[in-house]
Amino acid sequence: MADQTALTRNPTARALTASLFPAGRTLPAADAEALLTRVGEHALLARALRLGLLWLDARHLLRHGRRFHRGDTPHRARFLDRLSRTPVSGKLLRAVSLPLKAHYVFDRDVEARTGCRPPVQVPSQVEHFRWQQQITAAGDCAEDMELEADVVVIGSGAGGASAAYELASRGLAVVIVEEGQYYDRSHFNCRLTEVIPKLYRALGSNCATGNAIIPVPVGRNVGGTTTINSGTCMRTPEEVLADWQARGLGDFSAEAMTPWFEQVEEVLKVQAAKPEHVGAIGDVIDRGAEALGFQQRHPLNRNAEGCDGQGLCQFGCPTDAKQSTNVSYIPRALDRGAFLFSGFRAERLHWHGDRVTGMTARGRNRDGRSVRLTVKSRAVVAAMGTFFTPLFLRDQGIRNRHLGRHLTLHPAGVVNAIFPDRDFANSRSIPQGFGVTDWGKQGLMFEGGSVPLAGHSLLNNLYGEDWVRFTEDYQQTAYFGFMIRDTSQGRVRRGPHRDWPLIRYRMNDRDFAQFLRGVDTLARIYFAAGAREVLVPGLDGLQRLHSVAELERFLAGPLKPRDFLITAYHPLGTARLGRDPDDGVCDAQHRVHGRQGLYVMDGSAVPSSLGANPQVTIMALAGRAAARLADHLQEHQA
Known part of the structure; x- marks a missing residue:
């Protein structure tokens, strides 16, 4: 109770909450009292947040001579925007804002207003089998x-x-x-605050570090990472077997x-994903890839016979x-x-x-x-x-x-695009159901990669009106990705805790060139399909592109792996x-x-x-x- 009271009465906490969550087109302004009360229910999180708020106040005081909450709304928005663009303070701001953003976006009303599927109704009783006695x-x-x-x-x-x-x-x-x-x-209810601690090791926080920070989530449950993967099933490429x-x-x-x-x-009952469960993203990618001359465009094979397209593959299939x-x-x-x-x-x-x-x-x-x-x-x-x-x-x-040694990861990139007149049903479609495989033998594979609302809203460096608008555009945002057959190799050693090994991985120039090829190609596919805006996410920002010419200028710049949001799911x-x-x-x-x-x-x-x-x-x-x-x-x- 003391942690809740300390947060709800903290003027900096209230001012930051108001600055982060103004009213949007469909989303309401945050109820600071209610949101901070929910955050305060987690004592350690609340204490860490209060330390972050002290830093934010001190940063504002040094620059402007007064505490953060003393500024008006436009002033606070400009301050947060400037802070987000700095190398160190930008990351600290992200850390301070994350628990507030998470509690806002996990709210059932927010999920409903962004077009998400109603809460999963888990069965009150489940089947019992003889093998469970083992x-x-x-x-x-x-x-x-x-x-x-x-x-x-x-x-x-x-x-x-x-x-x-x-x-x-x-x-x-x-x-x-x-x-x-x-x-x-019965445990797979898609309440992320419940299923992630159950199914993911270290809450999915394992990362490879080097010339990029690459999250590599792995499972810890009966079923391991197969319980939380997207279900895609591919045979070993023949050229790899030959090697x-x-x-x-x-x-x-x-x-x-x-x-x-x-x-x-x-x-595994492997079969091709059904178009109705792939969703609109399959049509968009198919159309754009065809315009660019790609031939191998098809639904992906999956291990999901009887799938009803709830799109919860990464959180246990209900x-x-x-x-x-x-x-x-x-x-x-x-x-x-x-x-x-x-x-x-x-x-x-x-x-x-x-x-x-x-x-x-x-x-x-x-x-x-x-x-x-x-x-x-x-x-x-x-x-x-x-x-x-x-x-x-x-x-x-x-x-x-x-x-x-010899750690490979299949580094994966994502490129998003805005289609204002499309409903991609991102929370109501399977996360990975379509692929473009023409360049598979060259080591570049394009596969779907949609994320739940939480991933959409939390894996960016936006704040205030920009963040609210981006969150509201969830269902109009196309998600698709690619992965590379990497020639880079990393290493695993014991880390500070048994759940956090030290994972080192440096992407070499050859693989980074392949990664940029993936970004370039996927952006062009979107433009060919009629995207209004293409978004290239990075750890420190979101690159917005409106034409192929802008794309070419962006890719001609002094880019490095750390400039992009790179993930990996296949450590080997x-x-x-x-x-x-x-x-x-x-x-x-x-x-x-x-x-x-x-x-x-x-x-x-x-x-x-x-x-x-x-x-x-x-x-x-x-x-x-x-x-x-x-x-x-x-x-x-x-």
């Missing part, structure tokens, strides 16, 4: 446990789930250990991999249409006898010489007491993802100069397959070089950047490797 949550454990199995799989995302299914299908005793919790569709073969990594011919791709596509591993591979593995332990974090492997003999994980029960899970096994599959598998292996004594390669220890961390069978019984089957094992959404590749590689592991174990029964 799940044990750490919260339910009263005491430590000791088990025996043929294989322990650490992780339940694309790689771990596929491996567990293949192993269990072949009659092996499988234990799956997952740090995150198991959620069913792996040329590097001596084994038989990665299209013929050898096709049965594994087909199995994945059958389990209908279970999207076949993320929590509703596809994991249930199939459990049906075949596997056991899943959720809420347990793997701590250490057990060894007999160079042979792994099991592992120990730890979680907390509902009383807050630590509980230990110990599993004796003949093999262990590490599938914790590209950021965390190499860190775990290093902690277990694995020494290989490639471990944690930090424990890559290699011919020998001098070439990679694992061999062609996914065995860690120099160790017996230890395997890596996740994105970290992928040998190089793909230029295609990777979940099908990761699942196919894991399934194939798991089948070979099963054959080996059954040939050498104790």
Whole structure:
């Protein structure tokens, strides 16, 4: 209560709220009392905000000789605009404003006024299946446990789930250990303040730093990042498979991999997105790309049979249409006898010489007491993802100069455009359903990339009237993106906290030239389709373009990666397959070089950047490797 009162009575807080949220065409001016009360309900956030307000007041006092709230409305607007354009103070202003903007835009009335879908009605009751009896949550454990199995799989995302299914299908005793919790569709209510802490690691705040700041959100739940991805399904490009073969990594011919791709596509029920769920963005991009001579324009393949187009793919599918591993591979593995332990974090492997003999994980029960899970096994599959598998292996004594290196990301860019007479139904269409793939072999892929209202309104550096107008234009804003098959490579090391590894990645000149080509091409597609205005977002501003001539002048300027909003969703390669220890961390069978019984089957094992959404590749590689592991174990029964 004290934090709420301190904020609502703070004149700078009230003045900033009024300056940030004036009345627009459809959006009302903010009710400062109500908004600040909601912010004040979060004690730590309220205290941090008060520190930010002290900085804002001091900055205004130094420049104008009086406190911020003493200026009139136009004066405060000009001050915020000038402040936003400065390198350091602009970022501080963004940090101070973010909690206020978030609480404003998460308001149900604001969502309704911007044309968003009504709140998701989650089922009061959900189906119960026999396989759910195979799940044990750490919260339910009263005491430590000791088990025996043929294989322990650490992780339940694309790689771990596929491996567990293949192993269990072949009659092996499988234990799956997952740090995150198991959620069913009743938890996927699209209230971002609830689902993001549940489904995303570190609230989705993981970033790669270098010559750009690149957010790379990853999942932590049963299903991993598959629960929060857009569902796009692509096979490994044939030229990439050919490169792996040329590097001596084994038989990665299209013929050898096709049965594994087909199995994945059958389990995921892969099919082309339906035009009615793609929405108006598909028509706009199709028309503009056709005008520029592109031929390969088509709906993307997705793992969402029965999709009703709610557009909530990144926050857990409330209908279970999207076949993320929590509703596809994991249930199939459990049906075949596997056991899943959720809420347990793997701590250490057990060894007999160079042979792994099991592992120990730890979680907390509902009383807050630590509980230990110990599993004796003949093999262990590490599938914790590209950021965390190499860190775990290093902690277990694995020494290989490639471990944690060779990180690729598929850097992605977005270009927006305003079509005043269009309703893109951004909150009522699937986020990624259309693609232009003519330049795929050149390493440049154009794919849809719409975001929820929160992403639209919070990922910019606008304030006041500009911000309100931009928010009101949400449904008239076209969102589309592109990703590049990067030749740049980064590195993952342990960071200040177990949820925040240190991720370093520097985009090289070749990749940045490809990135600029993507910006240029997508902007031209929009103009060809009749856009009134094209918007190129950057970390520190929004470039507004009204013609191809303006676009050319903009791209002729002294640009660098940090000038653009770059995101990434496909980290790969930090424990890559290699011919020998001098070439990679694992061999062609996914065995860690120099160790017996230890395997890596996740994105970290992928040998190089793909230029295609990777979940099908990761699942196919894991399934194939798991089948070979099963054959080996059954040939050498104790």
